[in-house]
Amino acid sequence: xxxxxxxxxxxxxxxxxxxxxxxxxxxxxxxxxxxxxxxxxxxxxxxxxxxxxxxxxxxxxxxxxxxxxxxxxxxxxxxxxxxxxxxxxxxxxxxxxxxxxxxxxxxxxxxx
Amino acid sequence: xxxxxxxxxxxxxxxxxxxxxxxxxxxxxxxxxxxxxxxxxxxxxxxxxxxxxxxxxxxxxxxxxxxxxxxxxxxxxxxxxxxxxxxxxxxxxxxxxxxxxxxxxxxxxxxxx
Numbered sequence: 068x069x070x071x072x073x074x075x076x077x078x079x080x081x082x083x084x085x086x087x088x089x090x091x092x093x094x095x096x097x098x099x100x101x102x103x104x105x106x107x108x109x110x111x112x113x114x115x116x117x118x119x120x121x122x123x124x125x126x127x128x129x130x131x132x133x134x135x136x137x138x139x140x141x142x143x144x145x146x147x148x149x150x151x152x153x154x155x156x157x158x159x160x161x162x163x164x165x166x167x168x169x170x171x172x173x174x175x176x177x178x179x
Numbered sequence: 180x181x182x183x184x185x186x187x188x189x190x191x192x193x194x195x196x197x198x199x200x201x202x203x204x205x206x207x208x209x210x211x212x213x214x215x216x217x218x219x220x221x222x223x224x225x226x227x228x229x230x231x232x233x234x235x236x237x238x239x240x241x242x243x244x245x246x247x248x249x250x251x252x253x254x255x256x257x258x259x260x261x262x263x264x265x266x267x268x269x270x271x272x273x274x275x276x277x278x279x280x281x282x283x284x285x286x287x288x289x290x291x292x
Contacts, residue, residue, distance in 0.1 A: 100280075107188070109269060109284040110223075125279070157222060165230070166211040166273020166280050170223040 068093050071171035073158050079177045080148045088143040088174050090158030097163040099141035100125075101133060103154040104173075110157065116141055117163065148178045181206035181274045185283035192260050193291050200255040200286050202270030211273040212253040213280070214244055218266045226268070229253065240264070262292045 071092045080086055092099065097118045102110040102125075112125030116135040130152060132144045141160075145152060155175050159168040186201045204210065214226040227238025234246040244255045253270060270283040 107284065110282045112279060115279065159223075161280075166271075167213065167225065167228055168280055169225075170215075172222045 070094065071158055071160055071169055073156075073171040073174050075174060076172065077175050079179065080145075081179055082149060084148050085144065085146050086148065086176075087145075088156055088158075088176075089140070090142065090171060091140045092158075092160040092169070093139065094160060094162075094169065095138070096160035096169070097138070098161040099135065100159040100161070100168065101131075101141070101143045102157045102159065103127065103152075104157060105154050113143065113156075145176075148176075150178045152176065153178045181210075181272055181281045183270055183272050183281050183283035185268075185270055185286050187286045188284070189287050189289075191289045191291065194262055195259050196290075198255070198257040198260050198264075198288070200268055200270075200288070202253045202255065202283060204251050204253065204270075204272040204281075206251075206272060206274040208274055212244075212246060213271040213273070214238065214242070214253075214255050215269045215271060215282075216266045217269065217285075223269065226255070260288075260290045262290050264288060265290045 074089045100115040101113040111127045114133040116122045119138045134142050157173045158171040161168045182205050184203045212229040215223040216226045217223045229236045229246045237243045267285045267287045269285045
């Protein structure tokens with residue numbers, strides 16, 4: 068099992084450009100999550116999907132959209148990137164109702 | 180809403196020293212508690228977890244944590260740290276009102292050889 072995979076690993080964007088971060092899990096988990104990690108701020112939840120077909124905002128959703136394509140895949144889209152979105156983005160998945168999450172390797176995004 | 184506080188932001192220890200990292204949470208209901216570790220340049224990995232039962236839980240690499248319900252605490256301990264324990268450590272709480280895991284701000288541990 069690959070666990071949680073993310074693509075790309077690194078990305079540099081110019082302000083105003085758009086991009087989609089991809090995430091997939093092969094553990095048959097119901098719930099999936101997108102976080103951003105910034106120095107000194109820990110992990111902040113952007114969006115999550117409790118189950119296939121549902122998505123909800125987390126703590127910092129502004130400037131992002133998500134799609135739960137199917138049970139395996141959960142993508143994060145930046146429509147018009149801003150320098151404030153420079154961060155490391157982690158995707159995670161979880162069996163529903165227990166809280167334990169499994170994380171992907173992360174995407175390091177720089178917006179210039 | 181639930182919240183998690185990690186009071187030590189940076190800790191520097193010498194090898195063989197003992198470690199205790201504090202974690203306090205605020206949530207009135209039943210909680211599941213976690214410690215995650217992030218080694219430099221890597222993703223978060225589960226170190227240990229508490230769901231119920233014995234409040235002293237043991238995790239990987241000699242780490243343990245004690246859940247003290249009356250103090251809303253879940254402190255992480257290790258009797259003797261190694262250089263390879265250099266990492267950032269995150270405490271996290273899952274309360275069953277809402278399908279979300281709340282993380283503390285993290286503690287960056289540096290172990291000097």
